[in-house]
Amino acid sequence: MPDLATSQTSRGASLDVRDVSKSYGDVKAVRDISLFVKAGEFVSLLGPSGSGKTTLLMMIAGFEYPDAGVIEVGGQDMTYVEPNRRNIGMVFQRYALFPHMTVAGNVAFSLRMRRVPRNTIDERVRQALAMVRLSDYGHRRPDQLSGGQQQRVAVARATVFDPPMILMDEPLGALDKKLREQLQIEIKALQRELGATVIYVTHDQQEALTMSDRVAVMNNGRIEQLSSPKELYEKPQSVFVADFVGDTNLLTGTVVDIGNGIASLDIGNGNRVQGAVARESGAGIAVGDTTTLSVRPERAFLEAGSPQGLSITCVDEIYTGHDLLIVGRLDTGATFRIRTKTPDAAPASGDRLPVAWRPEDAVVFPGKAPEA
Amino acid sequence: MSTNSSALGRTPAFLMLLPLIAVLCFAVFWPVANLLGRSFFAPDFTLQYYETIVSEPLYWRVFIRTFWISALCCILCLLIGFPIAYAMARTSAWRALLIAACVLGPLWTSILVRSYAWIFLLQRNGVVNDLLIDMGLIETRLRMLYTEGAVLVAMTHVLLPFMILPIFSTIRAIPTDLERSARNLGAGRFRAFLTITLPLSLPGVSAGVLFVFILAIGFYITPALVGGPRTLMIGTLIAQQITELLNWPLAGAISLLLLAVSIATALIFQRALSVGRIVGND
Numbered sequence: 015m016p017d018l019a020t021s022q023t024s025r026g027a028s029l030d031v032r033d034v035s036k037s038y039g040d041v042k043a044v045r046d047i048s049l050f051v052k053a054g055e056f057v058s059l060l061g062p063s064g065s066g067k068t069t070l071l072m073m074i075a076g077f078e079y080p081d082a083g084v085i086e087v088g089g090q091d092m093t094y095v096e097p098n099r100r101n102i103g104m105v106f107q108r109y110a111l112f113p114h115m116t117v118a119g120n121v122a123f124s125l126r127m128r129r130v131p132r133n134t135i136d137e138r139v140r141q142a143l144a145m146v147r148l149s150d151y152g153h154r155r156p157d158q159l160s161g162g163q164q165q166r167v168a169v170a171r172a173t174v175f176d177p178p179m180i181l182m183d184e185p186l187g188a189l190d191k192k193l194r195e196q197l198q199i200e201i202k203a204l205q206r207e208l209g210a211t212v213i214y215v216t217h218d219q220q221e222a223l224t225m226s227d228r229v230a231v232m233n234n235g236r237i238e239q240l241s242s243p244k245e246l247y248e249k250p251q252s253v254f255v256a257d258f259v260g261d262t263n264l265l266t267g268t269v270v271d272i273g274n275g276i277a278s279l280d281i282g283n284g285n286r287v288q289g290a291v292a293r294e295s296g297a298g299i300a301v302g303d304t305t306t307l308s309v310r311p312e313r314a315f316l317e318a319g320s321p322q323g324l325s326i327t328c329v330d331e332i333y334t335g336h337d338l339l340i341v342g343r344l345d346t347g348a349t350f351r352i353r354t355k356t357p358d359a360a361p362a363s364g365d366r367l368p369v370a371w372r373p374e375d376a377v378v379f380p381g382k383a384p385e386a
Numbered sequence: 387m388s389t390n391s392s393a394l395g396r397t398p399a400f401l402m403l404l405p406l407i408a409v410l411c412f413a414v415f416w417p418v419a420n421l422l423g424r425s426f427f428a429p430d431f432t433l434q435y436y437e438t439i440v441s442e443p444l445y446w447r448v449f450i451r452t453f454w455i456s457a458l459c460c461i462l463c464l465l466i467g468f469p470i471a472y473a474m475a476r477t478s479a480w481r482a483l484l485i486a487a488c489v490l491g492p493l494w495t496s497i498l499v500r501s502y503a504w505i506f507l508l509q510r511n512g513v514v515n516d517l518l519i520d521m522g523l524i525e526t527r528l529r530m531l532y533t534e535g536a537v538l539v540a541m542t543h544v545l546l547p548f549m550i551l552p553i554f555s556t557i558r559a560i561p562t563d564l565e566r567s568a569r570n571l572g573a574g575r576f577r578a579f580l581t582i583t584l585p586l587s588l589p590g591v592s593a594g595v596l597f598v599f600i601l602a603i604g605f606y607i608t609p610a611l612v613g614g615p616r617t618l619m620i621g622t623l624i625a626q627q628i629t630e631l632l633n634w635p636l637a638g639a640i641s642l643l644l645l646a647v648s649i650a651t652a653l654i655f656q657r658a659l660s661v662g663r664i665v666g667n668d
């Protein structure tokens with residue numbers, strides 16, 4: 015058991031989740047999850063609503079106990095330790111600031127519980143508030159602060175006792191885009207300074223990609239993929255990840271040829287497309303299988319005479335500021351999107367456009383594409 | 387412009403309220419004012435009825451007994467009601483419903499029925515005496531009916547819902563994340579309750595105590611039936627003055643004192659409430 019009163023470690027603790035499952039009645043919220051996070055690492059849990067992110071976080075914080083499995087923090091078994099004895103910081107989605115205490119009272123709470131001497135408390139509260147740039151707000155009530163300021167108080171409160179690990183459950187979910195981006199940077203900087211391990215729940219993939227050392231994509235109570243943002247985006251290991259992280263085109267077809275890790279698919283109407291076989295499923299794909307190819311809109315380009323021999327009919331084009339999104343329709347009827355740097359001559363609706371991509375920029379997965 | 391149109395918009399609403407206001411005036415305010423007014427005239431202006439009350443120890447005893455029993459009833463309701471309200475607010479929906487049905491069910495039963503039920507239980511040949519004798523705990527039957535204890539128990543039973551409801555709704559409105567947050571920051575179960583849930587539930591507690599106390603000091607049916615003539619309370623006293631002694635002015639004087647005490651209590655609690663908001667602040 016950690017000694018709460020004297021823990022002054024500013025270095026992070028590792029997290030080891032092994033074979034953890036949790037059900038609520040018939041609902042399997044978390045299914046046999048294993049996850050190892052190094053000390054000081056920033057790992058995001060990314061997934062759609064109901065995928066079990068909060069449930070996993072609650073078990074790490076100690077508010078729920080797993081039905082099976084072990085949770086270790088800093089090498090110590092924490093699976094069934096009371097939440098108040100875990101010494102883990104937590105930022106709740108709705109901040110959960112105590113409305114009947116001042117900002118300073120909120121930040122001081124953890125130190126009071128640890129019986130830290132009065133003047134030490136004052137000093138550390140002052141430091142924590144300075145760190146989140148709220149030095150002058152100590153005497154205010156939480157309801158006298160803006161959403162962004164409340165969020166910063168929540169961060170100060172969760173970090174003032176120097177926890178080796180901090181859990182955040184969609185801490186920026188209630189804020190507007192601009193403020194969110196600003197606070198993402200602040201949280202990231204704070205984490206570097208404190209050296210704490212951070213487990214960060216979000217369903218905003220952009221947030222997960224920009225902030226994290228590694229991202230765990232969750233679906234249906236499982237971790238579909240745990241890897242660096244770059245690898246997640248460029249080498250997704252399942253259709254779900256390809257579809258959920260970033261924007262992608264999914265084409266379902268039958269394998270007609272495999273060689274050198276590149277599969278050729280017949281997607282109907284005589285169209286052939288090529289992509290790299292997903293690493294994880296390499297052994298599982300054979301000629302004749304139904305598979306799904308994923309290609310990012312920005313990896314496809316408008317070019318004639320490509321190996322793909324694919325054309326789209328332009329339906330719409332959307333100017334986004336930094337590029338142009340062309341929405342087209344394949345001969346099979348499927349929608350296909352391409353992002354390009356603004357071309358010299360923008361295509362018009364109804365134009366036939368040749369489409370191509372490098373085979374290694376597309377990924378082929380076993381199975382049909384999920385219905386959108 | 388805008389003031390004009392909103393004033394126009396408000397007038398018909400006010401007109402529609404007029405019949406209701408008229409009915410209230412004739413059926414409630416006028417008789418009450420009449421009763422209270424009579425206490426000052428005999429037939430000229432006089433304070434003689436108030437002098438009678440002050441100089442007669444019987445009335446003093448009734449007043450003190452009423453406050454004493456009402457205060458105890460408040461405390462009992464709070465001690466029993468708070469844990470129930472807390473459990474209701476923090477358990478699953480269908481369990482909360484079950485508790486509510488058990489505890490609040492009495493609200494849909496007539497007070498008369500509930501009071502007679504207590505008579506049935508507590509009387510000399512009643513269920514409680516039978517039980518105690520069968521279990522060999524007592525030899526002779528106890529006199530439980532027509533005691534202050536009986537009044538207290540019956541009143542607590544009748545008034546309990548008025549304590550539970552406001553506390554329940556206040557606790558239910560406290561996000562569970564606050565308690566969790568306190569636990570996460572190092573507070574044990576009990577300290578999380580003491581530092582977070584309890585202070586935040588004070589407005590509900592205060593409303594419940596106020597409800598129960600004011601209802602209790604003016605309570606009539608239950609004390610009259612369960613307490614009998616020996617455990618007279620203010621409500622019973624007023625009724626007695628009117629129905630048996632036809633002493634309307636004296637009844638009016640007692641009523642006015644009761645009203646004054648009720649208003650004073652409400653004001654004090656309002657103060658206590660705003661003080662309660664400051665408590666727990668650092």
Ligand SMILES: Nc1ncnc2c1ncn2[C@@H]1O[C@H](COP(=O)(O)OP(=O)(O)OP(=O)(O)O)[C@@H](O)[C@H]1O
Nearest residue numbers: 038041043061062063064065066067068069070217
């Ligand atoms: N206390 C609970 N009782 C019953 N079912 C629950 C409870 N908490 C979560 N669940 C269920 O477990 C599943 C996972 O929920 P969880 O809250 O972990 O999802 P999430 O990934 O955090 O979703 P969101 O992005 O919406 O917050 C859901 O199907 C949910 O309905």
Ligand SMILES: [Mg+2]
Nearest residue numbers: 067068069183
């Ligand atoms: Mg959640």
